[in-house]
Amino acid sequence: MFAKKMLLLFSFPILFAGLSCNMKGGQGINFFSVQDDIALGEQVSQEIDSNPKEFPLLPEKGNEEIYSYIRGLRDKILNTGRVAYRDEFAWEVKIIKDDETLNAFCTPGGHIYVYTGLIKFLDSEDQLLGVMGHEIAHAAMRHSTRQLTKIYGIQILASIVTGKSDPGLVEQIALGLASLKFSRSHETEADSYSVEYLCGTTYNAAGAAGFFKKLEGQSQPPEFLSTHPNPGNRVENMEKQKQEKGCKGNLTNESKYAQIKALL
Numbered sequence: 001m002f003a004k005k006m007l008l009l010f011s012f013p014i015l016f017a018g019l020s021c022n023m024k025g026g027q028g029i030n031f032f033s034v035q036d037d038i039a040l041g042e043q044v045s046q047e048i049d050s051n052p053k054e055f056p057l058l059p060e061k062g063n064e065e066i067y068s069y070i071r072g073l074r075d076k077i078l079n080t081g082r083v084a085y086r087d088e089f090a091w092e093v094k095i096i097k098d099d100e101t102l103n104a105f106c107t108p109g110g111h112i113y114v115y116t117g118l119i120k121f122l123d124s125e126d127q128l129l130g131v132m133g134h135e136i137a138h139a140a141m142r143h144s145t146r147q148l149t150k151i152y153g154i155q156i157l158a159s160i161v162t163g164k165s166d167p168g169l170v171e172q173i174a175l176g177l178a179s180l181k182f183s184r185s186h187e188t189e190a191d192s193y194s195v196e197y198l199c200g201t202t203y204n205a206a207g208a209a210g211f212f213k214k215l216e217g218q219s220q221p222p223e224f225l226s227t228h229p230n231p232g233n234r235v236e237n238m239e240k241q242k243q244e245k246g247c248k249g250n251l252t253n254e255s256k257y258a259q260i261k262a263l264l
Helices: 002-007 015-022 034-049 064-078 116-121 125-140 143-162 167-179 184-198 207-215 223-227 234-244 254-263
Strands: 092-096 104-106 111-115
Touching: 034 111, 034 143, 064 092, 064 125, 064 254, 092 116, 104 125, 111 116, 111 125, 116 125, 116 254, 125 143, 125 184, 125 207, 125 254, 143 184, 184 207, 184 234, 207 234
Parallel strands: 092 111
Antiparallel strands: 104 111
16 A cells, blocks of 8 residues: 555656756766655655654644744754745754754655754754755755666666556665765755855854754764765865855854753
């Protein structure tokens, strides 16, 4: 039943029309349409919601202030006017209650998931904004479905559309998106857009660089780096881009951030 439902996600009115999906940026060919991104993201979100063992979501009831705060940060990024598919994608925020995992991810179509472990690990608002901007960029640049195109190829994707694929493949694609490993070029692009989104705001535009600086001191590579490979010199590159773009903001909002962390 799950596989049959998933078949409906891949509309592909003309399969090869996906070649035109590079219009709003993003490196690599993508055979998925924007509507496929939206539908696939919705299905993945439903799967996550129904899997509390692997993804224990922090309940909204009793945690309204935390959710309001994180969604407020999301809005600061979206309202810059620099995010592709700002009005098309869901940009829904959910928090995963797992203090041991330093991670965040964004599905196709803009479903944003942030782990409590990441929130507690960071020191300031600009750092979390930078990481969220990085994840939002992955969705806006449609990196996940570009990676799926690269991994599975046109023949496999065509078999999904025609219903001739192994039923387990569709479920594998959906559930694997949360742990999909991006390419180094996609990481560089997401880092760049993280700075781009915050440049022009009152915040430190290289906030994500603070996150990666902290990661360098970890004895064990966190979950984040298993799916987000280091393209090299990312801290220097983000700070350099901030200077080259003339980003003036320097707000970190550490005190407010500490108050939110104390609620978790």
